[in-house]
Every structure is written in C-alpha cells, then in structure tokens.
Amino acid sequence: MTTAVLPRALSVPSWVRTARGALLKIATAAIVLVAAASITFFAQLLVPGDRATAILNQQTGRAQQYTTAELAPVNAQFGFDRPLISQYLDYVTGLFRGDLGTSYTQHRPVTEIIGDQIGPSLVLTAAALVTAWVLAVGITLLTVKRRRAVSALGSTWEALTASLPPYWIGVVLLVVFAVQLRIFPVIGETSARGTVLPVLTLAIPLAGFLGQVTRDEFEKVLDQPFITTARTRGMSDTAVRLRHALRHSVVPAITLSGWALGALLSGAVIAENVFGRPGIGQVLVTAVNTRDVPTVSGIVLVVAGVYVIANLVVDLAYTVVDPRLRAS
Amino acid sequence: MTVPTAAASAAGRVATEPQAALLSVGNLRVAFGGREVVKGISFDAYPGRCLAIVGESGSGKSVTARTLVGLTGAGSHVAADRIELDGLDLATRSERSWRAIRGRDIGFVLQDxxxxxxxxxxxxxxxxxxxxxxxxxxxxxxxxxxxxxxxxxxxxxxxxxxxxxxxxxxxxxxxxxxxxxxxxxxPRVLIADEPTTALDVTVQAQVLDLLAESKSRGTAIIMISHDLSVVARLADEVAVMREGEIVEHGPVDEVLYRPVHEYTKALLDAIPSEHTRGTRLVRGTSAPRRTRRPIDADRPLLSARHLSKVYRGPDRVDRTVVDDVSFELFAGETLGIVGESGSGKTTTAGIALALIPPTAGEVDLDGSAWTSLTPGRRRPIRKRIGVVYQDPLSSFDPRWTVGRILVDALAKGKRPPSSRAEARDRVVRLLEQVGLTAQHLEDAPLRLSGGQRQRVAIARALAPEPEVLVCDEPVSALDVSIQAQVLDLLTDLQDELGVSYLFISHDLGVIHHMSDRILVMKDGRVVESGDADAVFRNPQHPYTQRLLTALPRLARA
Incomplete structure (x- = not known):
C-alpha cells in the first residue's frame, strides 16, 4: 500500500514545494497589505466632517464653514467629487505602482513624506528592539535560579519595568540624564548621543516584558535532564546557561518580537514627542489631527509592511533557533 | 544502626579481594530540607566491575548517584565519613574543583x-x-x-x-x-542512572553489551536501576536500596538467587514472567489464582478482521502503522499484544476501541457490527468496552474527586444508579473491589500515588460493567511492587467478573504472566500468534526468537 503512493509523493521535487511555500507567503503578505490600506481608507471616511472643509481650514488657519462654491475647487483638486468606489480603486491601483497619493496638507507625495521621516524611526525601533533583547537576556542569565534575593530582584525589576508607561520613563530619563546630569542632550535630533535616551524609553518596558517570558522558559529548561548531563561533563554554571539553556528559552521572546517591532514603530511617537525627535510617529499624529487621509493610510501601510516582514523574519528565526520546528 | 548488617558483611567480603576500591563511599547521608533521603549507606566500586544499586522510586538511589558527582541539587545537605576517588577526598570539594573531576574522572549517563x-x-x-x-x-x-x-x-x-x-x-x-x-x-568511573529504562528490549540488550565492553576495559561501573533482571545481565555486585538504606548487598548471584532480606525476596517475586503464570505476584499471597472462569471459545467478544491503518506524514508519504491484523478475543480470555515501540500495538488497541477509524477492515463486538457503525449508533453499546491507559492522570479531570469520576462512569453504564445513595454505595463497592476504601472518595487524583491512580482508573473502567477491557500498557509506569499489585488485581477481577482483557504491553514478562494467547507485532504486522506458553517456549518467527534472547531474565531454580 505504501509503495503504490510513494512515486506520486516523491514526484514533487523539494524546490517546487519550497517555491510554492514562498509564493504563498508573498501572496498572503500582499493581501494583508491591501486589506490594511483598504480598512484605513474607509475608516477615515467614516469620521464625521467634510474633508474639503478640513483642508481649507488647514490652509487658512481658521475654523469655519464654507459655501459649496468655495469647496468646489478643493473637491475637484483632490477628486472628492468622484464616486467613492473610483476614489478607492484609484488608490489601490496606485499602491501597486508605488504611489501612495498626495498629502492634503503638505501637497507633496506621501511616499516622499514617509521617505524623509522613516529613517530615524527605523533606527529608533531597531535599536530599541536590540537593546531590549540585550537587557532581557542579560538579566535572565544573571538572575534566574541564583540566590533567592538575586532571583527576586530580577523578577521584580521585570514586573516593574513591564508595567511602566513609556511616556513616564521618557520624561524621567529626560529630567535625570539630560536636564540634571547633562550626560545626554535634551533635544538630540538624530545624533547618536541624542538617540540613547529615546531608545531606552522604548526598550526598558519591552525588556521587562521579554524578560518575563524568557525567565519562565529559562527556569523550566534549567530543570531539564540535558542540563544535568551538561553539568556532569564538568561544565560551569555560566557555560551551561549560555551554551545550553539560553537557546531553549528564547522562542517565546522571538514570537513577541514580531509583534514588538510593529508596536515599537507606531509607538515611537511617544519617544519622538518627549525628545523632540523627527520620525514617522510625529507625522502620523499630525496627519490624523488634520484628517490627511493619504498620509495616514500610507503610514499605516508602512507599519503593516513592517509587521509582515517582522513576522516572516520571526518564522525564519524559529527554525534557526529550533530546527525541530522546520518539520511542522 | 548506620550500616545495615547485610552491607557490613558484604564489605568484609570485598576487603579480601586483591584490588583496591577505586571509588569508596562510607556512611553517606543526604537530606533535603531536614528530611533524610539517604540514611548512611556505604559501598565501593572496583575497576572492571559493575556495582548495581537497585531500588524502587523514592529509595534514594538516584540521589546517591548524583551525589557521587557533586550534583545532589539545591537545598540538599550531604554528609559522609568518606567519599574517595582513588584516595582523593571528594566529600569536601568546592564546586570549582568538582568541575575538574566531572566528565574526566567520573562519567555520568542519564536515562532517556x-x-x-x-x-x-x-x-x-x-x-x-x-x-x-x-x-x-x-x-x-x-x-x-x-x-x-x-x-x-x-x-x-x-x-x-x-x-x-x-x-x-x-x-x-x-x-x-x-x-x-x-x-x-x-573516565575511570562510569555512573549510569537507569541507562536502559526507556528502551525496547532488543536495544536495551545492545546498550548493556556496550556498558559491559566498557567494564571489560577496566572502567568501574555504578549502575542505578529499578529493574532486577536488567541488573543480572551486567552487575557483579548488587546493593538493594529501600527508603534510603541498603537492605541487602552482595555478589549478584547471592542477592538475585539466594536473597536473604524479605524486601529483596518480595521484589524478586513481584517480577512477572512465565514462572509466575497462574500465581499471584505479591509476596505472601502467592497462592494460585482463584477458580478461573472458563473461557468460552464459542463466543468471540471482539473479532477483528484484516485491520489496517495508514497515516499520511507531513512529507506526504504514507505510513502503514497497522497492516492486515486479525484476531479474536473470547469471553473470559486475556489476549496479549506484545511488540516494541512503533509496532502498531497501541493503534490496534485504538481501532478495537473504535477511537481510531481503521483505513480498512472492521471489528465486531459480540457478534455484531462495532467499528463499522456510525458514532451515534456506537454510543449506546460503548459501555460494553472499557479502557485503562498507562498514565491515568492525564485521563482524569484534575478538578474532579475520585467519587465524582466514578459516579460519572456509573451514570454512563449499563445500570445507571437511580438515587444518590445507590450511586454512593456502588462507588464504595467499586473502590473496595480495586483495593481502595471510601476514604479516597473526596481525594483529587493528583494527590494519589501512581498505583492508587491506576486502581481508580480500573474502577472507572469497570463501573459501566463492560465485557471487554482494553489495557494499554497499564503497568508500564509503575514500580515493580506496585505493578505486581495491579496485575494481581486485574487477574482477581477477571476471576470474579469474567471480564475479557485485550492486554497491550512491551514487557514480555508481563505479557506472559497475564495472557492466555498472544499476538507478537512488528512494524504493524502480526508476526506470530498462539497460545502464550507455546509461543514463549517455542517461538517460530525469528523476530520473536530475537526478542526472547534479548529479554534479560533471572534464571530460577
């Protein structure tokens, strides 16, 4: 019975299956992105108020109602007079050409606005994630299953930092290290020294969070028989932790990191606000306030894109860390 | 009384040997949080010889092994008159100096x-x-x-x-x-803690041969095991541990074949084998079975015809795990299915229980359709067939009490109790039937010992008054003395109730002890079947012969 089925099963070469899997992933990613763009597009139309009025008020700096005649040129310029469905279709087809539309307020292509601001945000996000990992892993290695006081200190620190609001951390760091101690600049723009405090603002709560899940895993792993085996070979405690236990305990933190990367990017606005740092978060807040639909949609799309890429990387990271996951 | 007398006499015998001990332990005591788990034991290990430390769970044997490499664990307190490796004092080592010894002078093999x-x-x-x-x-x-x-x-x-x-x-x-x-x-000393426990019998034999090879090259081996028959194959000297003490200690031939201590005798008696067929295993009760109900060879309760089960793997390759298996289980009979891991015995049990749909073939229950019925039509007759698994804990709702588990099982049976009082009476009677008492009614399964849990599982399986009980490795997770009690219980219940068993096990001794007829399975196929004694004494298939050769056993007078 087995042999009859074997040839058919083997007739699909492995590269075909790999390619099929890759295509499926790319298609899924594209669907996620279009869906994200569509939802933002329609969600913003649901917000009460007329877009042309908002644009005119933005330009004149006043808050008033306009006559239909006054609104007509704006409606024509941005295509608001056309049926909703054709506005939407234009938008979606534009996406595939790399065109995110034109900002209502800045009168520049959205791609250009994002392009100007995305760099500092990505630097901030990536640096925060890396820092959070270093802090979480370091604290785990040093404090899990040590003397009772040390372990308690580690888990208290994690619980505390995980529950602190980033905004508050930012202000405290600013006051202590920039205003009082003057170690770092108050407004650092995008310089390396100026990036330290914004990075810590985002990294500290995330480190607490990652540390908590890693600690749980780490504790369980240290009770495993293979850890005992390693010790019976004469390995030191530090080496056992680094070479054996760590790798087994990072999978949950990797899962969280995919989510964290996207959340950091959209949450970066807090750090950017406190430290007066340029970035996509600032742009997003302004755009939401001024009902700048193309800019908001564009940024949501970028954040969604980062989520999608982050999750692909996470999938890959799983199989690197734990090859057993490759089979499933 | 720090050193038991048996150990002392053994030590005296050993002292006359020409070789000096490589590893010498004197009056070792280990306590965890004030509770002493090793209570003053002494032993020596010699180059090219194997010392086996045998005992059941909780005897302190594994703690002893860990102590010999300085890894007793957190919260432990170790005291000893002497732990010496070739004259080197190990009793008062720092963690750092232990690390130089571990792996280099003392090798350690864990189980599984x-x-x-x-x-x-x-x-x-x-x-x-x-x-x-x-x-x-x-x-x-x-x-x-x-x-x-x-x-x-x-x-x-x-x-x-x-x-x-x-x-x-x-x-x-x-x-x-x-x-x-x-x-x-x-390393000059090799400590092996249950080195063969999770292995199939043929593989177990190979691993023991490997350790024997190491021994012949001059390594001193200390083997920790719960299994006396495994020990017989490798050890030169045996120390039997119980509750932290060595109760008997001496050359393997004396301890295994002329045991002095009651506990050693009880342990040896508890091992099921061909010699124990038809007798009880628990010592002091080794009377023959009560009047056995006759087997009704005209009434097949289960009849399986040409069963097969094919699974498609993630690589889209089909795997036949059960391949053309047929058998009949008669009323009052025990049919044993024996095989190594991956032989398809558990899948066969699952098909017989109508829990796994077969790819082809069918099973009839008492002459009428069973596995070929729709689930809805099977439900009313499901009470006629019960099951006992290896690990009952995972099959209990952890928040339910023993009483609730059994009441629930009664309610789904042939005669659901009509009142609370009747339910309680019948549950208590069930508990008594499996050797428990009414005081267990309010216990959660988690608080019971392994043997008690298995008794509750058997009571639950019997509550609906089934005619067939499928036992899938029911004693494999139990210590040998508990295993003996559970096997005795199963045979008693058969004599009392006339229930038929489809008995699955990897343990040839257990299978031979329990079964009237057996099926030997390998790679999904039945390679040999027949009367248990006939198959065991005169195996026809090369695989059965290989299994039996690999089986470590104690030759008995």
Whole structure:
C-alpha cells in the first residue's frame, strides 16, 4: 500500500514545494497589505466632517464653514467629487505602482513624506528592539535560579519595568540624564548621543516584558535532564546557561518580537514627542489631527509592511533557533 | 544502626579481594530540607566491575548517584565519613574543583537520551562537549574524535549522525551517543542512572553489551536501576536500596538467587514472567489464582478482521502503522499484544476501541457490527468496552474527586444508579473491589500515588460493567511492587467478573504472566500468534526468537 503512493509523493521535487511555500507567503503578505490600506481608507471616511472643509481650514488657519462654491475647487483638486468606489480603486491601483497619493496638507507625495521621516524611526525601533533583547537576556542569565534575593530582584525589576508607561520613563530619563546630569542632550535630533535616551524609553518596558517570558522558559529548561548531563561533563554554571539553556528559552521572546517591532514603530511617537525627535510617529499624529487621509493610510501601510516582514523574519528565526520546528 | 548488617558483611567480603576500591563511599547521608533521603549507606566500586544499586522510586538511589558527582541539587545537605576517588577526598570539594573531576574522572549517563541530550545541538557537538569543557584538542580534532567515539559505541554512519540532532536519531542510537559522550575522556568511573529504562528490549540488550565492553576495559561501573533482571545481565555486585538504606548487598548471584532480606525476596517475586503464570505476584499471597472462569471459545467478544491503518506524514508519504491484523478475543480470555515501540500495538488497541477509524477492515463486538457503525449508533453499546491507559492522570479531570469520576462512569453504564445513595454505595463497592476504601472518595487524583491512580482508573473502567477491557500498557509506569499489585488485581477481577482483557504491553514478562494467547507485532504486522506458553517456549518467527534472547531474565531454580 505504501509503495503504490510513494512515486506520486516523491514526484514533487523539494524546490517546487519550497517555491510554492514562498509564493504563498508573498501572496498572503500582499493581501494583508491591501486589506490594511483598504480598512484605513474607509475608516477615515467614516469620521464625521467634510474633508474639503478640513483642508481649507488647514490652509487658512481658521475654523469655519464654507459655501459649496468655495469647496468646489478643493473637491475637484483632490477628486472628492468622484464616486467613492473610483476614489478607492484609484488608490489601490496606485499602491501597486508605488504611489501612495498626495498629502492634503503638505501637497507633496506621501511616499516622499514617509521617505524623509522613516529613517530615524527605523533606527529608533531597531535599536530599541536590540537593546531590549540585550537587557532581557542579560538579566535572565544573571538572575534566574541564583540566590533567592538575586532571583527576586530580577523578577521584580521585570514586573516593574513591564508595567511602566513609556511616556513616564521618557520624561524621567529626560529630567535625570539630560536636564540634571547633562550626560545626554535634551533635544538630540538624530545624533547618536541624542538617540540613547529615546531608545531606552522604548526598550526598558519591552525588556521587562521579554524578560518575563524568557525567565519562565529559562527556569523550566534549567530543570531539564540535558542540563544535568551538561553539568556532569564538568561544565560551569555560566557555560551551561549560555551554551545550553539560553537557546531553549528564547522562542517565546522571538514570537513577541514580531509583534514588538510593529508596536515599537507606531509607538515611537511617544519617544519622538518627549525628545523632540523627527520620525514617522510625529507625522502620523499630525496627519490624523488634520484628517490627511493619504498620509495616514500610507503610514499605516508602512507599519503593516513592517509587521509582515517582522513576522516572516520571526518564522525564519524559529527554525534557526529550533530546527525541530522546520518539520511542522 | 548506620550500616545495615547485610552491607557490613558484604564489605568484609570485598576487603579480601586483591584490588583496591577505586571509588569508596562510607556512611553517606543526604537530606533535603531536614528530611533524610539517604540514611548512611556505604559501598565501593572496583575497576572492571559493575556495582548495581537497585531500588524502587523514592529509595534514594538516584540521589546517591548524583551525589557521587557533586550534583545532589539545591537545598540538599550531604554528609559522609568518606567519599574517595582513588584516595582523593571528594566529600569536601568546592564546586570549582568538582568541575575538574566531572566528565574526566567520573562519567555520568542519564536515562532517556531524548531529554538527556540537548535537542538543539548536533550530536557530534554533544559527544565532544566533555573534550571542549576540559580543553582537549582543537575544534577539528574534537570533531573527528566525536566521530570515532560514535563509531566505537556502534553508531552506523557516525560522520552523518554526528551532524544530525538527537531527535533525528532512534532511541537506541541516542542512548549510545549519550554513552559516547560520557566515555569521551575515558573516565575511570562510569555512573549510569537507569541507562536502559526507556528502551525496547532488543536495544536495551545492545546498550548493556556496550556498558559491559566498557567494564571489560577496566572502567568501574555504578549502575542505578529499578529493574532486577536488567541488573543480572551486567552487575557483579548488587546493593538493594529501600527508603534510603541498603537492605541487602552482595555478589549478584547471592542477592538475585539466594536473597536473604524479605524486601529483596518480595521484589524478586513481584517480577512477572512465565514462572509466575497462574500465581499471584505479591509476596505472601502467592497462592494460585482463584477458580478461573472458563473461557468460552464459542463466543468471540471482539473479532477483528484484516485491520489496517495508514497515516499520511507531513512529507506526504504514507505510513502503514497497522497492516492486515486479525484476531479474536473470547469471553473470559486475556489476549496479549506484545511488540516494541512503533509496532502498531497501541493503534490496534485504538481501532478495537473504535477511537481510531481503521483505513480498512472492521471489528465486531459480540457478534455484531462495532467499528463499522456510525458514532451515534456506537454510543449506546460503548459501555460494553472499557479502557485503562498507562498514565491515568492525564485521563482524569484534575478538578474532579475520585467519587465524582466514578459516579460519572456509573451514570454512563449499563445500570445507571437511580438515587444518590445507590450511586454512593456502588462507588464504595467499586473502590473496595480495586483495593481502595471510601476514604479516597473526596481525594483529587493528583494527590494519589501512581498505583492508587491506576486502581481508580480500573474502577472507572469497570463501573459501566463492560465485557471487554482494553489495557494499554497499564503497568508500564509503575514500580515493580506496585505493578505486581495491579496485575494481581486485574487477574482477581477477571476471576470474579469474567471480564475479557485485550492486554497491550512491551514487557514480555508481563505479557506472559497475564495472557492466555498472544499476538507478537512488528512494524504493524502480526508476526506470530498462539497460545502464550507455546509461543514463549517455542517461538517460530525469528523476530520473536530475537526478542526472547534479548529479554534479560533471572534464571530460577
């Protein structure tokens, strides 16, 4: 019975299956992105108020109602007079050409606005994630299953930092290290020294969070028989932790990191606000306030894109860390 | 009384031997949080000889083994008059100086290599780790040494296997890799803690041969085991531990064949085998079985015809796990299915229970359709067939009490109780039937011992008054003395109720003890079947012959 089925099963070469899997992933990613763009597009139309009025008020700096005649040129310029469905279709087809539309307020292509601001945000996000990992892993290695006081200190620190609001951390760091101690600049723009405090603002709560899940895993792993085996070979405690236990305990933190990367990017606005740092978060807040639909949609799309890429990387990271996951 | 008398006399005998002890332990005591788990034991290990420390769970044997490498664990307190390795004092070592000894002078093999090797690292790296830890050779030389070691322990294609990860290897190869790692630095003492426990009988024999080879090269082996018959194959000297004490200690021939201590005798009696058929296993009750109800060979309760089960793997390759299996189970009979892991015996049990749909074939229950019915039409007759699994704990709702578990089972039976009072009476009667009492009614399964849990599982299975009970490895997780009690219980219940058993086990001794007829399964097929005595005494199929040769057993007078 087995042999009859074997040839058919083997007739699909492995590269075909790999390619099929890759295509499926790319298609899924594209669907996620279009869906994200569509939802933002329609969600913003649901917000009460007329877009042309908002644009005119933005330009004149006043808050008033306009006559239909006054609104007509704006409606024509941005295509608001056309049926909703054709506005939407234009938008979606534009996406595939790399065109995110034109900002209502800045009168520049959205791609250009994002392009100007995305760099500092990505630097901030990536640096925060890396820092959070270093802090979480370091604290785990040093404090899990040590003397009772040390372990308690580690888990208290994690619980505390995980529950602190980033905004508050930012202000405290600013006051202590920039205003009082003057170690770092108050407004650092995008310089390396100026990036330290914004990075810590985002990294500290995330480190607490990652540390908590890693600690749980780490504790369980240290009770495993293979850890005992390693010790019976004469390995030191530090080496056992680094070479054996760590790798087994990072999978949950990797899962969280995919989510964290996207959340950091959209949450970066807090750090950017406190430290007066340029970035996509600032742009997003302004755009939401001024009902700048193309800019908001564009940024949501970028954040969604980062989520999608982050999750692909996470999938890959799983199989690197734990090859057993490759089979499933 | 620190050193039991049996141990003292054994020590006297050993002292007359020409060789000096390599590892010498005197009056070892280990306590965890004030509770003493090892209560003053003494023993010596000699080059080229194997000392077996035998005992049931909780006897302190594994703690003793760990103490010999300074890894007793957190919260432990160790005291000893003497722990010496070739004259070197080990009793008062710092953690740092212990590290120089572990792996280099004393090798350690844990049980079940699936969890005792790091699954995420390559087998070669795991094997070579002692070399790296003790700064031997270069990275390249360690790699080739790992391959040599794998080859030495009989791993085929060692250079391929060295690059694989432990989960990609079979249980036997994994255990060999674990041993290869322990002997990488050629330690003078090798401690093996249940080295063959999770292994099939043929693989177990190979691993024991491997340890014997190490012994013949002059290594002193200390083997920890719960299994007296495994010990017989390798040990020169046996120490029997119970509750932290050595109750009997001497040469293997004396301890296993002329035991002095009551506990050793009870342990030996409890081992099921062909010699124990038709008798009770628990010592002091070794009367023959009560009047056995006759087997009704005209009434097949279960009749399985040409069962097969094919699973499609994630790689889309079909695997036939049960291949054309047919059998009949008659009223009042015990049919044993024996086979190694992966032989398809558990899947066959699942099909018989109509829990796994067969790919082809069907099972009839008492002459009418069973597995071919729709689930809805099967439900009313499901009460006629019950099941007992290896690990009952996972089949109990942890928040339910024993009483609620059994009331629930009664309600689903042939005669649901009509009142609360009747339900309670019947539950108490069930508990008494399986050797428990009404005081267990309010207990949660988690608080019961392994043997008690299995009794509750049997009571639950019997509550609906089934005619057939499928027992899938029902005693495999139990200590030998508890196993004996449960097996005795099952035979008593058969005599009392006339229930038929489809009895699945990997343990040939258990199968021979329990079964009237047996099926031997291998790779999904029945390779041999027939009357239990006939198959065991005169096996026809080469596989059965191999199984029986590999079976460690105690020759009895």
């Amino acid at each position: 290599a699936l969890v005792s090797l790091d699954q995420l690292r390559r087998v070669g790296d795991e094997v070579a780790e002692p070399l790296r830890v003790h700064h031997r050779g270069t990275r390249a030389s360690r790699r080739s040494r790992a391959i040599e070691l794998l080859e030495a322990v009989g791993v085929p294609e060692p250079s391929v296997k060295a690059r694989q990860r432990p989960y990609e290897l079979s249980g036997g190869l994994r255990q060999r890799a674990l041993i290869a790692s322990a002997i990488a630095l050629d």
